[in-house]
Amino acid sequence: MNLEKLISHLEETHAKLKLSLPHRLRPYYKNLNLENIRGALIYGQRGVGKTTFLLSISREKPFLYFSADHPFLLTFPLYEVVQKIFSHGYEGVIIDEVHYAKDWSLHLKALYDDYPHHYIWASGSSSLLLKMGVADLSRRFVQTRLPLLSFRDYIYLTSEIFVPPVEFFNFQKDHLELVRKVNILKFFREYISSGTRPIFVEGEYCKRIQGIIEKSIFYDIPSLMPQLQSNYLRLMYAVFGYLIGSPVPTINITKLCNSWHIGKEKLYHLLSLLEALELFKIVRKKGDKSVLSKGAKMFINDPSVYHCYRGEPGSAREAFVVYSLSEKYEVFASSKEGEYDYMVNNIKLEVGGRKKEHKGADFVISDDLEIPVKNRIPLWLLGMLW
Structure with missing residues (x-):
């Protein structure tokens, strides 16, 4: 699969995922305001609702969502994939499970610097992996933690x-x-x-x-x-x-x-x-x-x-x-x-x-x-x- 076909596949997948979002969303999501934040890292334990949150805020934005653990993405450098997405007119990307991508922190840093008018939001289930990568990204990316459900x-x-x-x-x-x-x-x-x-x-x-x-x-x-x-x-x-x-x-x-x-x-x-x-x-x-x-x-x-x-x-x-x-x-x-x-x-x-x-x-x-x-x-x- 070439990059052009990959982007088409990601667009189709994103559209299906948005349609499958639940009717009710966690009230806590209202605490996570990413408006006007160009670089964001969402972290938390597995299964707390990070993907649902990211998909919910992408509904009204010219952003493309994808998960870095998708097997089709493993053969392409993260930078090249996002570069191609931006060339299709998207103003931002939402990258789920970003820590699955090789050298992900280096690629995020380069993308943030090379595309000053675009948004890059990412998440990962392994909070410690993200925190370790943030050493290179601390000046650029805002970290936001999503906790377990409250009562x-x-x-x-x-x-x-x-x-x-x-x-x-x-x-x-x-x-x-x-x-x-x-x-x-x-x-x-x-x-x-x-x-x-x-x-x-x-x-x-x-x-x-x-x-x-x-x-x-x-x-x-x-x-x-x-x-x-x-x-x-x-x-x-x-x-x-x-x-x-x-x-x-x-x-x-x-x-x-x-x-x-x-x-x-x-x-x-x-x-x-x-x-x-x-x-x-x-x-x-x-x-x-x-x-x-x-x-x-x-x-x-x-x-x-x-x-x-x-x-x-x-x-x-x-x-x-x-x-x-x-x-x-x-x-x-x-x-x-x-x-x-x-x-x-x-x-x-x-x-x-x-x-x-x-x-x-x-x-x-x-x-x-x-x-x-x-x-x-x-x-x-x-x-x-x-």
Whole structure:
């Protein structure tokens, strides 16, 4: 296939994809304003809706969308493909999965400089790969992160009920009225078990999640570190499995090093990779600035993973609290475990079920609670933060 035929094929594919866009889109998309931004990089975990976002904003623009992982594109340099697209009169390109293209960051930089009146927007599932390429692009390309679905995103996508985001400890009437409109705890159970990514509309959610996890570990990480031994990849997958089932959200560094014949510094480096890829969330105590640290607690970043793998319910609950609060605030693990679990903006939080005691906390984040009662906050409300 020559370039002329390739462009024709891409145009046909783009037209079909635009027709297949869902009727309802994530409310969070309104936070991603790319107007007048000539160079943009959208990154986030697999399955969070980056492609849908890019296609939705391309509907009214003279842009051509294509995915760099398409087999027809692998034989052409990225620069030549985009150059040909611009010669057809398009004012911009949207390149999905850009990190699949060879030397993609060099090509984007050259295109940005050589075509000062054109738009170049790109995305990638491997956030760390994009971040590494941005070293050459930081002056030119604006980085925008797309997070997992919030609970308010999920409610809108499944019921078309829109509520604004909430500020922590400043819950509005709109949010509490949700309890009268829907079975809020039923909705929340569906969301936290199989709705943190919009791929839930395609069915077989847990099978898709398992595929995403395996591809992230066994494809993304080797792409970053080709010299990494396969034994280390299996180790990371083993740590992943251990955390899902453990009632204590941490790992024994010394035991792992001895069992897998790996040095501590190497293990810490692997953990930092998993955190950078947003597969893990390491929660540190305030003042812990060490890069080589397992922190005080360690969670799978996406709380729905615990449910898909039938993991520990208590860890899943805390993982949701950390994941939700971290989207807006800095979360620290307690320096006094017997008094509270986490600290956010100097507010002490305890996490647990409906009857969890306060201990020394200012507030308790309670599961199975519909509305705030005194200093008890329903777990589901944290999903309204973004």
